[in-house]
Amino acid sequence: MNGFLRYLMGRAVQLLLTLLVVSAATFLLLHMLPGNLPLEMLGRQATPARVRLLARLLGVNLPLATQYTRWLGLLFSPGDLREVLSVTLPTLELLSLGGGAALLTSLGLASLQARLRGSLLDRALGIVAYLFYTLPSFWVGLMLVWLFADMLPWLPATGPRPVPGQDVLSWWLRMILPVATLALATVASWSTLFRAAIEDALRSDYVRTARAKGLSERQVVRRHALRPAALPVITVVGMSLPTMFNNVVAIEIVFSMAGLGSSLVGAIGGLQYGVAGYLVLVIAAVTAVGSLCADTLYAFADPRIQFA
Amino acid sequence: MPRLAAAAPWRRLSGYPLFWTGMGLFCFLLLFAFLGPVFYHRDVDTINVAQSLLPPSWIFPLGTDVLGENELGRLMIGGQVPIWSGLLAAFGATALGGVLGVVGGFGGRIVRSVTMRVADGVLGVPQVVVVLLIESIFGISTWLLVLIFALTAWPLTARLIRAETLALRVTPFVDAARAQGAGQMRLIRRHVLPNLFDALVATFTTQFTNAVLVIAITSFVGAGLGPPWNWATMINANQDALLSGQWWLIVLPGLLFALLVVSVYLMAEAVRAAFNPQAQMSGRRGSPA
Numbered sequence: 001m002n003g004f005l006r007y008l009m010g011r012a013v014q015l016l017l018t019l020l021v022v023s024a025a026t027f028l029l030l031h032m033l034p035g036n037l038p039l040e041m042l043g044r045q046a047t048p049a050r051v052r053l054l055a056r057l058l059g060v061n062l063p064l065a066t067q068y069t070r071w072l073g074l075l076f077s078p079g080d081l082r083e084v085l086s087v088t089l090p091t092l093e094l095l096s097l098g099g100g101a102a103l104l105t106s107l108g109l110a111s112l113q114a115r116l117r118g119s120l121l122d123r124a125l126g127i128v129a130y131l132f133y134t135l136p137s138f139w140v141g142l143m144l145v146w147l148f149a150d151m152l153p154w155l156p157a158t159g160p161r162p163v164p165g166q167d168v169l170s171w172w173l174r175m176i177l178p179v180a181t182l183a184l185a186t187v188a189s190w191s192t193l194f195r196a197a198i199e200d201a202l203r204s205d206y207v208r209t210a211r212a213k214g215l216s217e218r219q220v221v222r223r224h225a226l227r228p229a230a231l232p233v234i235t236v237v238g239m240s241l242p243t244m245f246n247n248v249v250a251i252e253i254v255f256s257m258a259g260l261g262s263s264l265v266g267a268i269g270g271l272q273y274g275v276a277g278y279l280v281l282v283i284a285a286v287t288a289v290g291s292l293c294a295d296t297l298y299a300f301a302d303p304r305i306q307f308a
Numbered sequence: 309m310p311r312l313a314a315a316a317p318w319r320r321l322s323g324y325p326l327f328w329t330g331m332g333l334f335c336f337l338l339l340f341a342f343l344g345p346v347f348y349h350r351d352v353d354t355i356n357v358a359q360s361l362l363p364p365s366w367i368f369p370l371g372t373d374v375l376g377e378n379e380l381g382r383l384m385i386g387g388q389v390p391i392w393s394g395l396l397a398a399f400g401a402t403a404l405g406g407v408l409g410v411v412g413g414f415g416g417r418i419v420r421s422v423t424m425r426v427a428d429g430v431l432g433v434p435q436v437v438v439v440l441l442i443e444s445i446f447g448i449s450t451w452l453l454v455l456i457f458a459l460t461a462w463p464l465t466a467r468l469i470r471a472e473t474l475a476l477r478v479t480p481f482v483d484a485a486r487a488q489g490a491g492q493m494r495l496i497r498r499h500v501l502p503n504l505f506d507a508l509v510a511t512f513t514t515q516f517t518n519a520v521l522v523i524a525i526t527s528f529v530g531a532g533l534g535p536p537w538n539w540a541t542m543i544n545a546n547q548d549a550l551l552s553g554q555w556w557l558i559v560l561p562g563l564l565f566a567l568l569v570v571s572v573y574l575m576a577e578a579v580r581a582a583f584n585p586q587a588q589m590s591g592r593r594g595s596p597a
Contacts, residue, residue, distance in 0.1 A: 014425075014428075017429075018428075018429045018432060021429060022429075022433060026441070029441065029442065029445055030445070032445065032446075033445055130573075131566060131570075133517070134517060134565070134566040134569040134570055134573075135562060135563075135565065135566045136521055136524040136525065136528070136540065136543075136562060136565055137521075137525070138524075138525065138528045138529075138540075138543070139524075139543060139558070139561075139562035139565070142543070142547065142550060142558055142562075143558075143559075143562070145550070146550050146551070146555065146558075150550070150551050239431070241432075241434075242431065242432060242433060242434040242435070243434070243518075245434035245436070245437065246434050246435060246436040246437075246521070246522060246525055247525070249434075249436050249437065249440075249525060249529055250436075250525045250528060250529055253528070253529045261437075261529075264437060264440060264441075265440065265529050265530065268440055268441070268444040268530070271444075273444070273445065276440075276441055276444065277441070280433075280437055280438075280441050283433075283434060283437050284432065284433050287432050287433065287434065288432050291432060
């Protein structure tokens, strides 16, 4: 276990380094914004003396490194943290529910395809999955709204809203379409990769042994091929987080949900660059922590990995 | 690719029906988006609320959109940005990733680990987020979008190319060439690069799909930031038409995105199959999928 801890520490250090680089890049980008901040803040009341005073208060003439550390310090003020957390949680809910639904669907699909490989159904499923991969997620979301909220008025067209006292049933109902959209956008690429992983496992010696001792194809896939194939699955899921986030931004807009993506779009639309930079950092942190979790899980799941 | 058999892949390629399907689709989209507007541009850019959301007619085969503009004409122009910037972004990302992948596989120990650490870091940041932030600061330009995509998407290609390069590095034929005194550059040019062709084409397709989708998403959510408009901004502008009965204003631009991606995919898969001596496709069924 000692080696495992050391591995985790190494990964955590790497994570911090990545975040430091991302934050520095974001800070520099924001710094490149055109315009004289004190002058614009004062507007019509600007006099040279006032501009100088405000410039000193804001610290815009300080060395870049000092400004950066000040900015970093501001990010951790309790009020801002609470506000950011309130938009991070809905996004995490969407990500985990969508990811979970995509995982179950694509594993089921992939093992079905692997069992029926070469058949017409296998090919048809592959083509349908590929088509969903090529369609923009926001378009798929709009289509789902059109079908299941407009033509068949079964489900609400918008995602859950951050209203206090919202009942649980309505929350789940409102989550169905956004989660389905994210899952559809993700299933396509996952099921293809999972299918390849299962097929690799099916070609292995131990599967031939399992077949030779007379197990049914279903048992072979379920008990012998699925487990080793789960390892690449963990990696793929971890690596898909940035792509899923791309879709989350679109989905939060389509279903007018509160979250990191819609807040970012709102901040940019409202020219609140400081908020936008903050949100980008949080998003980078979420994906980085996600991939760290995936790597840790991988290390646990693969008995061959030794932490020497 | 062996030199003697240089003509064979092209001959094989021309025998694949799916290649011609992809080629046909792609050429259709090219003509539709770039030649079409030259001849057909009635009311494409004239806002006229009086004729908003007209049903299809002889004058407007696909009706008009919310602002009363000719939907068919706008669909044509709306394809330009996804096609050219998608291709350019994918080429940029593939080229950059290819170079850095070979460097990451062939370089010394420090070079190798630095390229991969940088790749890991870049890969972790969602592209839509980066594009939105940078565009909001420097203003929207399609060139900028292409540049950002290439600079953020290369690790995907670099990882694969690096893995392939590392595997090629220890193959007997590379060893043999090295033993004959071939220099590093010659090894890479004559023995490694030709064998990376398949992987490069494969990642190009992935990059193109991702580029088109990233362009689509950023255009869709960032529609308030301004031009250049394309199929995605059209979907955003006409969203409400979906509920008032003009569904085609939303359905068609989305399907055109898929058509574009599929056409490039079909061509690329056929090229891969034709140039890969191990994977022969039967000429008749010609299924690269």
